[in-house]
Amino acid sequence: MIYYIQFLTTSRDAQLLTAREGFPRKEKEMEEQEAKQIVEMLLKGSRGIDLMRKEINSVVGTVLGLIKPFYKWGDGKRTSDELSLPGVDNKFVWEISSDKRSNFKVRFLFGGKEIYYYYETNTRSINIQMDHVKIVYDNLYVFIALMEKNFSLLNQSWKPLLEIATLED
DSSP states (O other): OOOOOOOOSSHHHHHHHHHHHTOOHHHHHHHHHHHHHHHHHHHHHHHHHHHHHHHHHHHHHHHHHHHTTTOOOTTOOEEEEEEEOTTOSSEEEEEEEEOTTOOEEEEEEETTEEEEEEETTEEOGGGOOHHHHHHHHHTHHHHHHHHHHHOTTHHHHTHHHHHHHTOOO
16 A cells, blocks of 8 residues: 655645545545554554663662672673574673672673663663664563572572562452
8 A cells, every 4th residue: 555645735635635536435534543553553662662671770770789788899800691592693692790889780782782781870771772672671581590690699689579579469
């Protein structure tokens, strides 16, 4: 289906255009309904992307907050885990490190390019490109596994959160 866009200056122009197009009124109403559905889907998708961005920061920030009292990474050592995404040639990498003041840094690299960065004093996740949000979101479990593997006290630290999450409403 090809759509032509014409800017109209008056309602008379709109009436003439509709008459010239020869569209039956019902088909035009169907197109308008379809356009309204697309608007609703775009809004829903936009809210979903925004929510995913917030949840990414929430998970990363919460986990880092839980381990911060127990670990000092002032030496700048780094831990990372690298896995291949199924069906994709590019690799993703979660990197967790700290600066000299023990502020944690988390980076998510995809195909060698940084697409997510979290630093305790400055978070840029809001800038994750739309097509990258789902990749980072879907791989939060790898971040959790990496943190759990490297910080054994984490299992005890997040226990109250996990218990509350399992409560029935």
